[in-house]
Amino acid sequence: MDNNYLWWRDGIIYQIYPRSFADGNGDGIGDLEGIIAHLDYLKDLGVDAIWLSPIYPSPDVDFGYDVADYLNIDPKFGTLETFDRLVKEAHERGIRVVLDLVLNHTSDQHPWFQESRKSRDNPYRDYYIWRDPKPNGAPPNNWGSIFGGEAWELDPTTGQMYLHIFYKEQPDVNWRNPAVRQYMLDVFRFWLNRGVDGFRLDVFNAYFKHPDLPDNPLNLKPANLLQGLASPFFIQEHRYDIDQPEMIPLLNEIRAILDSYPERYAVGETFIGGAEKAARYVGNDKLHAAFNFEFLECPWWAKAFYDSIARWERVLPADAWPNYVLNNHDRVRSATRYCRGENDERLKVAATLLLTLRGTPFMYYGEEIGMRDIKITREQVQDPIGKRLWPLFKGRDGCRSPMQWSAAPNAGFSPAGVTTWLPVHPNYRTRNVEAQSADPNSLLNYYKRLIALRKNSLALRQGMFTPVTYGTRFILAYLRQVEGETVLVALNFSERRQNLVLGHELAGRRWELLLSSKRASMVPVEGSLIPLEPNEALLLRQA
16 A cells, blocks of 8 residues: 555445444443454454444433443443553554444433433533423424424423434433533544544534524425324424534534544534535535435436436535445345345445445445345334334334354354344354355455455545446446556446447557456457446456
């Protein structure tokens, strides 16, 4: 690698859902010791950073996204000392550590809220958003909770209602209170001083609400009406509960804190919205990156991905860097969305797309071995939103099942005889790290070859993105270019052979094979045609 390698721009960030990665103490729940024990695996895979979903003390109403203490580690995961050792050992292997910060709301068990609800004149009352109900007992406004029902909960102790955009056990904090703002900024400093390299900011653009809390306008599109039965959230235009102008000065302040430490990073989870909204929050004085989930939601055809990529490239400011993700802890896994049965051909195409675009790729644990969602019965549901909305929505447990390390009992995640917090997928006996490590043609080994290729190619890490195809249904092809290196990426999203037709500027050039998901020798290039096998991912370098 060259000296111009910057981990968050050129590298790969790997999301770990700590409950599900590796159980170090045999209680059926993943923990920090389990992560430490598998750092060598992550180094061998070739990732540059790990992003940990929340590991703070929490009553787990939303599995860690309801924080009871921002400055500690939940005992089920370990201790601060364990965390410090994780950071040290990760850094020794060249792996950075990114933490999830959930700063829009706390748990209702957080000491602030416990104090806040005691009386109307409690010193912590203004740490949250309290209002009187209307004279008829109705909520102060028409806002809804994305997890179902209204966004206001009556607290009988004081007779007022508090705001919660998520579960009622997740009261929204009042970012307009200077004491809250200062404390939250100090949370960044606390973890930065412990060696943390970056942060993923949960629903960051929801921090501020309009100070007058007016009703949101209605948005009665037919597509929203079914979800509107679960919550008014889905039939509203979110004009006043998110995306307030105060967000930009706050991001300027957060970025200044990060820039006062070497090579620190922040990526935001953009709440409700696509590329245009994410783009407004990134740049040299704002976030380094923000998630644009349009890409993740693409159906399996080349035009959909091309349109998403082109839109993202078009709307990003010149001082921003793209990022891409196909999986996370809230979405059905790409292997479940895109594949039939246990065939991984499409996943090699998807991996090539993710890892060769201009931007930072985010992977989700188990993506590299093609983990599928588990099927959950109503009795097995852990996710509260699944319990509440079953069968309209069965929750997010499917994509959170234990990592499949081996064919041993419990897939090597927990010792034999232990009941894991979620069931292991039944395919673990054949789909696991150990089996795929031994198979040269496995998805895992394809990922390793692809990641190594990316690390050794300046064009793939930093090069210009130039489309070769423009919105065709079956083939997506593009160039990644820097001075002295041109890489052609050709992806066949079809189950049939296809021909990539090169324009006159590319026709007749000599190419060398870098990688193919279907062949080991150079593909024949006949004039302006490059034949592609069904579901083939092909990387060529101009000779």
